Amino acid sequence: MKNTLFCLLFLCLLFSFSSGQNKRYILEGNIGKSPVVFMLDDYGNNDLSAKYFYKSTLRDIRLEYEKAKNGDLIFSFADTYIKYKEKFVLKRKSTTVFEGIWKDSKNKELSVSLHEADLSQIKNPFLDSKYIQQLRKEAPENFIRSSYLVFRKDTVSGYNGHKADWYSEKFSKTSFMRISATEKSEAKNVINKKLFDLHLEMAINQLSCSNYSAYNDAEGIDYSTSISYWDSNLLGFSNFSSYFCGGAHPDFGSTGYLFDLHSGKEYELDDIIAFDKSVTTEAKTNFTAYSAYRSNFFAPNLAKLMIKQHQFEKPKDEEEDPCDYTNVEYWNFPSWTYTKEGIVFTPIFYRAARSCEDSFLLLFKTLMPYKNKDFKYQLK
Structure with missing residues (x-):
């Protein structure tokens, strides 16, 4: 389930409002003396x-x-x-200027003044991050937030x-790893930049949830x-997340990563x-070619190996046991983790059967005949 959570939040939070009359306004200002960033989406027709x-x-x-x-x-x-716990009553002074009041359930009132945010004035310390540059273009409110x-x-851990x-991030309380400065990896700095981007994304997603x-x-x-x-x-490592950011049900997902040191x-x-x-892969070609390979070759072969190794049998009553x-089809786009013994796969089920998403190991000796010829390391 590669980047499932990040994609879901990206779709929810960074939706493009370019069609018809849809318009997103990114505003800055104050509620009383407190600085705020205010996002207003105008879909037209008073929506x-x-x-x-x-x-x-x-x-x-x-x-x-x-x-x-x-x-x-x-x-x-x-x-x-x-x-209501809090309420804004705003008057639109111009297209991107709003004034009014904020009040809470006890009728405490504060003045509100909002105007269009000027991104050129944002002093973001992370401008060398690809993720931050993406936010600047696609989600200006999160570009401001990230600054x-x-x-x-805070801690150091050992492995093999x-x-x-x-590192922990102050506002989101998210924690994530970097390769230690004492490691001699040639690509340590390159990988740490990618790990930092992942941590930035985790922090933004948490604060936007x-x-x-x-x-x-x-x-x-x-x-x-x-x-x-x-x-x-x-x-190699995995990043698991369970989350509820509104909607009918909580959800969860895992993403596996493998970096060449x-x-x-x-x-x-x-x-x-x-x-x-x-x-x-989707990045090398397009989703159509990628999906065709996964459906026609990847999933059938992976399912065959799984059935043989784990002795799976079709349930007699799928309503009782989904x-x-x-x-x-549940093996088309599994999540995966590269481990010392082999690769752990987790099939992806439909929403009502998500509890079926257990993880199953395929040993390297089982996968050896199918090693990609361009992968230069032994499966061990």
Whole structure:
């Protein structure tokens, strides 16, 4: 489930409002004396949505919209028990200038002043990050948010004679690894930049994980990172996340990573295992070719190996037992982790059967005949 969480949040948070009358306004200003960033999405036909964060906390607060008879724009945050906990009553002075009041459930009032954000004035300390440059183009509010992030080294861990430094981010409370400065890896700096980008993304996702009925406490996503392989050539680890950012149900997913310690290359699963000469990745060709290979060659062969090694049988009653590990389609896009013994695969089931998503090991000796000829390391 490569980058499942990150993709879901990216679609939710960075949706493009380019069609028709849709427009996103990124505003800065103050509620009383407190600096805020305010995001207003105008879909046309009097359909708006909004969210904002205080620069002191960086956590999104989602707001519901209603239009007053006098033309005021009213945005509020409420929960099950209180009609509203806070409310904005705004007047649009111009296209990108808003003024009004904020008040809480006890009728405390503060003045509100918002204007269009000027990204050229944002002093972001992470401009050499590819992820930050992506945010600048596609999610300006998160570009602003990221400029306030603070990372601190807090612990060191060991694995197979190697050391990893662990950093925590102040506002999101996320923790993630870097290759220790004492390691002699040729590509240490290259890989650490990629690991830093992953940590930035984790922090932004955590701070953006919000819904309409509860305040964001920076705990909506539970991350867990585990190093699974580390020798003189390769570093492998998995990043698991369980999360609830609104919607009908919580969700979860795992992403596996494998880095070449000499070149800094990040390997995809299909760079390692090839069941046919048509093997490809989405990045190398396109999703159509990638999906065709996965459906026609990867999934059938992987399912066959799994059935043989783990003695899977088709359930007699799929309504009673939906965990049919003999179903090839569940192996099309499994999540994976590169380990000392082999590769651990987790099939992806439909939403109602997500509890079936257990992990299963295929030993390297089983996978050896299918090693991608371009993968220069032995499967061991």
